[in-house]
Amino acid sequence: MPDDTILITGATGFIAQHTIIAALAAGFRVRTAIRSLGRADEVRAYLAHGGAEPGDRLSFVETDLLKDEGWAEAAQGCAYAIHSASSTPSGHYASEDDWIRPAVDGNVRLLRAARAAGVKRVVLTSAFGAIGAGRASPGRPFTEEDWSDLNGNIAPYQKSKTLAERAAWDFIAREGGAMELATVNPTAVLGPALGPDTSHSLMMLKGMIEGQAGQPRIRSCFVDVRDVADLHLRAMTAAAAAGERFLATAGDALWLVDVARIVTERLGDQARRVSTREVPDADMRAAAETDPRARALLPLLGIDLSASSEKARRLLGWQPRPPADAIEAAARSMIEVGIIKA
Template sequence: MADDTILITGGTGFIGQHTIIAALAAGFRVRTAIRSLDRADEVGAYLAHGGAEPGERLSFVETDLLKDEGWAEAAQGCVYAIHSASSTPSGNYASEEDWIRPAVDGNLRLLRAARDAGVKRVVLTSAFGAIGAGKASPGRPFTEEDWSDLDGHIAPYQKSKTLAECAAWEFIAENGNGLELATINPTAVMGPALGPDTSHSLMMLKGMLEGQPGQPRIQSCFVDVRDVADLQLRAMTDPAAAGERFLATSGDALWLVQVAEILKERLGEQARKVSTMQVPDIAMKAKAMVDPKVKALLPLLGIDLLANGEKAKRVLGWDPRPPADAIEAAARSMIEVGIVKV
């Protein structure tokens, strides 16, 4: 109920900050976990940019996904917890283990602390990367019944999200002692950036807006970060969400050329550098021989990544924005806060 204290980890992150804003607007008191309290003022500025005026209803606690210290204090007295903190593709990681350990160990630290503190339910921010990676399209939209193939061609980030979510469900089954779990699995997250420290999903728009020469034959589903935050709160409080996974996705999958076309249509002169040319697969393969980042994209060429978000709508009454609106909001905000120079 409103005025309860909830823990939201990942307070420096794109999804975490929008979830804090939504939780405060719903009347909750929020304790947010960040890796360094030195960033508390910065986070406060981002939240203010998003319209939040939390006052004493927001507090900060310092935790690290790779350290035990601070987690018990973070969870103490909280009715619910939303775990958004994880390693993301925007970080610099030397090995696969650098991705996996923070994701898996961080989940387990949060779950143990939540269980021991008597938290009712944890909502885990997982990813589509735990559902549709490492394999070809199933010939139908991906659903919550699907899991990524760890033996397939899977990127370290997607592997880390899959292993971390699996570890969370296993913990609940074997050691949860009544702690409830729900997971949210967003596709590419768009929507308004609150500051220059933002999500890896928005970086695909940055390249387009700054004039990258054409778009690879890759598609994705999209969702607005504000709708992810809304879904996390619904999954936190609705009894029907306990023990369930929910894909956070809106509308049809879009090819990147279609995303470029949306930018040109919605932003006009500000999208003058955006190219709607499709880069041939053969050109991508040639570039991949000298560019590891391009090589990592090759398994996605031509793959149907349509995902079905009907479960969240049916079970939790979720009503997300259309993907074009989320993409436009992201692009305009990136220009406003200076992430993109047009």
């Protein structure tokens, strides 16, 4: 199996870059899809920061989620595909459709090209946003059986991930042929940043360490990006993963004030500006009247977003790092690469 060529899309993304590193370390050749070949050297520099010097075992192809060109070339000769490219909350979008169309149409373009190229299995990077958004807590940890409620109070990003994942499963059911699909649905992804252009998940820590005045009353699960990458490879190759969704989450859900305490304990003086004060919901609602960032957090206030990784552990033998280690790695790396001024 190693020395097979696999396609990994979204080469400028946080999860995709760590997945490329993991795939190269496992012996695969990687073809990676990128919106502009002009960023290929930048991606190679990020990978080198993560310890990967792939030489000719890594190649690039230019694709766009909203265009047909390049997808057939990207998939040709690949044994597997990992599709991580999608709209992200760090982007700038004028309308809800700007989120949804690239996510849904891009999934279908990738799947159609993969099927035509004889790819054995596609692993889709979905999100917890396709599982636990727009709805109240079920009174137990969320599992892969749950789906977000599109009629609830759901943000455009979460809506796009839900519709995109459903479109992928529908494609497989209708016209996937022998090709298999698995999805990985991460909770909040932390772990080591490889450079200054990084994921929206890490921005929560940036505000915290740079001294924001308290933490919203939000409770989330967390996972290290290196373990998310590992789960993608397991879902790609394990027979038991075909046709399955896998929540990527580590440990119990943490309130953001708990995260702040972990940062304070692990980073010492570099965390001197971190506040362990919890911001009352009423203050968040008042701030939301003028601050779009605060407004986006309102649906999450006080909601238990606990999620279970039992399925990935049982079926795939996945063993993620503790959340505190992911939090520390993220914070230290963002200081190192200059994202955070501590």
